[in-house]
Amino acid sequence: MSTTEAVAFWDGVHAARPAAGNPQPNARLSETVTGLPPGDALDLGCGGGGDALWLARLGWRVTAADISAVAVERLAGLARSHGLGDRVTAVRADLRTSFPPGAFDLICAHYLHTPFDLDRSTVLRSAAHALRPGGRLLVVDHGSAAPWSWNQDPDTHYPSPREVAAGIDLAPATWTVERADAPRRTATGPDGRTAEVTDHVLLIRRTV
Numbered sequence: 001m002s003t004t005e006a007v008a009f010w011d012g013v014h015a016a017r018p019a020a021g022n023p024q025p026n027a028r029l030s031e032t033v034t035g036l037p038p039g040d041a042l043d044l045g046c047g048g049g050g051d052a053l054w055l056a057r058l059g060w061r062v063t064a065a066d067i068s069a070v071a072v073e074r075l076a077g078l079a080r081s082h083g084l085g086d087r088v089t090a091v092r093a094d095l096r097t098s099f100p101p102g103a104f105d106l107i108c109a110h111y112l113h114t115p116f117d118l119d120r121s122t123v124l125r126s127a128a129h130a131l132r133p134g135g136r137l138l139v140v141d142h143g144s145a146a147p148w149s150w151n152q153d154p155d156t157h158y159p160s161p162r163e164v165a166a167g168i169d170l171a172p173a174t175w176t177v178e179r180a181d182a183p184r185r186t187a188t189g190p191d192g193r194t195a196e197v198t199d200h201v202l203l204i205r206r207t208v
């Protein structure tokens with residue numbers, strides 16, 4: 001599949017959703033980051049931008065990357081309108097072919113799932129290498145499908161956090177797994193419906 005097809009797909013997904021004036025952060029981000037000193041953060045597949053804006057409000061300098069021009073332009077506009085334009089850099093990037101440059105204290109990837117080919121292990125390994133010593137990589141994946149998800153294939157295998165960590169294949173002398181679990185939460189869909197879903201949460205810290 002070409003980048004053009006993936007961009008068109010994700011632009012369509014984002015354009016079909018009404019632009020939120022104040023998108024909210026993901027629960028796993030707020031529970032992980034609250035209390036950490038702000039630094040440089042990278043949000044991979046930032047989507048509607050709730051995570052990037054929340055981090056920026058806490059004082060983080062955020063690079064937010066997404067393949068969708070619609071998502072990136074919306075986030076840049078939201079950041080300006082919330083007075084956070086100097087803390088949020090929204091960039092278009094196809095993570096299949098490029099990784100944002102820089103060194104980061106926090107990198108998050110929430111629900112970085114796509115129907116197109118994406119070598120997530122390679123992307124997440126690049127992320128682990130882009131951490132500063134002491135920095136953290138938070139990977140939050142779906143562990144189940146919400147009723148409103150585009151993926152309703154009952155045969156879908158949701159890799160466990162340990163499987164994701166094994167795929168990234170990091171040297172334990174440099175990176176340590178701080179969290180690998182599968183908590184449940186109540187999610188709210190685009191039409192306001194709620195459902196119980198499972199998250200797969202992996203938190204890796206670069207120690208040196």
Ligand SMILES: C[S@@+](CC[C@H](N)C(=O)[O-])C[C@H]1O[C@@H](n2cnc3c(N)ncnc32)[C@H](O)[C@@H]1O
Nearest residue numbers: 010045046047066067068094095096110111114
């Ligand atoms: C399921 S959404 C999650 C969005 C957001 N992180 C959240 O938690 O709501 C996946 C996001 O990844 C983006 N994406 C998909 N493939 C990508 C790629 N190859 N490179 C960069 N972003 C991609 C999509 O545009 C979309 O915003």
